[in-house]
Amino acid sequence: MAVPILVSAGIFIRFTNSIIGLGVRFDRNPGDTPEWLASILLSIFIAVVICLTLVYLLSYVHLSGAKTSVALSTCILFVLSLAVVFSGIIPPFTEDTARAVNVVHVVDTTGKFCERPNSFVSLSSITPGKLTKEIDQIQEGFSCGRDKVVDFVTFSVKYGCLTFDGTEEGWNESDIPTLDVVSDTHSDKRITQVAIDTKRSIRWFLAINTEEIEDFSFKVDSEEIVPVDGKNSVDGWHIIQVSGGKNAPTKFDLTLFWVKNSTKQSDKTPGHEEEQRPLLKLRTDLDDVTPKVETVLEKLPPWCSLFGKSTSPHTLSFLSSLPINF
Template identity: 55%
Template sequence: MLAFLLKAGTSTNLPKGKGTNSSGKSGQDTAIYFDILGTYMVVFRQYFASLLYNTVILQALLIWTTSVIMGGRSAMVSLALSSLSLVLMWMCAIGFSVFVAFILPLVSSSPIPYISSPWLVVCLFGAPAVLGAFTGQHVGYLILLKYLTKTFSRRNANLPLVVQEDLAKLDAERWLFKAGLLQWLILLIVGNFYKIGSSYLALAWLAAPAFAYGLLEATLSPARLPKPLKTVTLLIGSSVPCLLSSGIIIHSVSTLIGSAVRLERSPGSNPEWLGNVIVAIFIAAIACLTLVYLLSYIHISGAKVPLIITTCLLFGISLAVIQLGVVPPFTEDTARAVNVVHVVDMTGANGKKQEPASYISLFSTTPGNLVKEVEQIGEGFTCGTDKPLDFVTFSVKYGCWSDKNANIGWHETDIPQIRVENDIKGDNRVTHASIDTKLSTRWTLGINTDEVEDFQLKDGLEELVPIGDKSNADSWHIIQFSGGKKAPRKFSLTLFWANNQTHKFYKKDSNTEQPLLKLRTDVDRITSPTETVLGKLPQWCSLFGKSTSPLTLAFLTSLPVDF
């Protein structure tokens, strides 16, 4: 952001988004801007960008069309086979990386072991992605080479067989390089069509290598025999694109890793490998996009074996480092987010009330189990998916719980109450209920919108939620309330039932009947058993809570549909 702030601070006239030009066409004045190494700022308008992109696209299409027409049937088949090498490159790169994503949870205590050391993704996913990209491209190269060998044997029958094979290898190498140009041309066309702001990257990765290739490598005639690609072509063609995209790639990977850590809204709701798969696919895409020109040089050089050995060594070492715990997934500086909540649950099976069940709940929104944490804490915790917990705003499908000394620190008079004051049945059923949150001034109420069409919430005479315009998410309307010390604790709720019910109870699945109302009240109190657990938390754990998270003491209650 430094370059952007410097530019914005010193400029008196920056292009405005959603502007209108003199012809009245909107969207042409949108600012497109990017920085170079966080120092130099480049700003231009969408109108100029579209003009530039269209010019480059038309020129590229003209050159490609002319080249294929001049080359005849051989050029068309070679183009198709080089495109096949691109497809195989992407498939193998993604396949190798995704395979690693699946095995990581099996060899590491954390399914995302690179959180504290993001550079590990280069070895864990980057090395397999590069190896897969090379493998896929090499398979396509062999198919292309076989076809070109036959072509040169017919076209240059007077040349020795060894020379024909060498010429076929050189031509195959060139077609793979040109396939990389075709890949970025397609991305530029798509980006220009959808007015994607980052299309300038596709322009750079297309124009610079194309210019270098045309300046140093172009044969201009199919009759001329191919020559080896020059190293300077790769250096000139890739230097500017790497300069533009390196910072963006690093920041994007870092952001994606952070998002993978926060991927779970409800602990245990996603498979452990999901975050790894997303990161793996992204790393594989970067490898295929940025290394496509470099990989085309390797097939006829002596770098094949060193590349394979290097990538395998990098992956093996990084995997060993993770399995042996040399680099821990979490540290004191990069801690694992956990929640420790003393829960008093009045919600029984199928949403029906029961005797209060009290226990300490330990869960984390960071993917992975809590076995190591529980081993260090002790206190009789049991972990698993056997005891799902509904906190109204989210559910804990995997967590740990302990009932050791759980009856200390609360009283039955602290439990919130939902009472039905009046229930008028008929075609338009209306139910009046009262809610008493007791100690809590921070609570969350869930209303089943499959049973209730509308509702009204009042605080005495003051209307808090009026009738009409109710939204829902997954068949629930969620109300969150937070007030000060003098905030109200008693509320009246009027429910207007849905008329077109085809069933008495709404079931999300065959075994679970959803309640009519579910209520969670939070109390900012650390009970004695909670304090004990907090004191034994490992140093790599840190308490974390969002606006929807419960406090350290939470009461759960509900009102069943068949009250």
């Protein structure tokens, strides 16, 4: 009886690990899904496996007369499992199975937090669950919640932790990227030319609002590198990702062709500017480690490991935007 169970147990255990891995990658935006969702899905899978196994075992238990001992053992095992989980004897993350976190010093110039450039350190994780234990060990003035939303252009942190304490050092205003409107013509078709300067950054991400812009062209030193040919979009944004070499250019010319009869470009109702999606969103990255980020990294718990995708920010990021009613 035990041979079939032992042979198949390894497969189901490995499949459980695969489900956990898929659950981590499923959440593109940290905190976009409820923290309990992955646990519920995993619990359902384990319950299905156990029920199917019991179908095979119960007939044997009934014939052998070991019904009482097996039922008692199952209940004891269930209680012990709950005790181990709630007591934290077996932690969810260890140095071998670390929790992936992202720590970045952000300089925000979009006006979300205040009119002047504002800086803070963002801590987030793509793994399910809250960051309560991590913040208790790090301290440094972090506060967490779903109201700490940060738009990193390529993704948004829907649940994370922010601290504004001691974040004014380690960055310069001269590194803030600029989006300057050079011209804006209203003839048969509205055309806007924007000059982009990423300053020291050679790794940057630009999102163009395709609800307002139907096409665009991109030039570097008068050389057209992105022609006007119709662009696709995801969730109303067309995202340009650039990662250049050592001597990569940092100044670009962007020509925007507006959608005809745009409903938003003439809407200049006072007090409604913040409700509108911006026309352009820009994020520039630098590898600089500010004093605040260095302190946070030194205090990271041993079960945390820095992790970043190809679109994740570096340790210092600048956020800028151009509103529709510029």
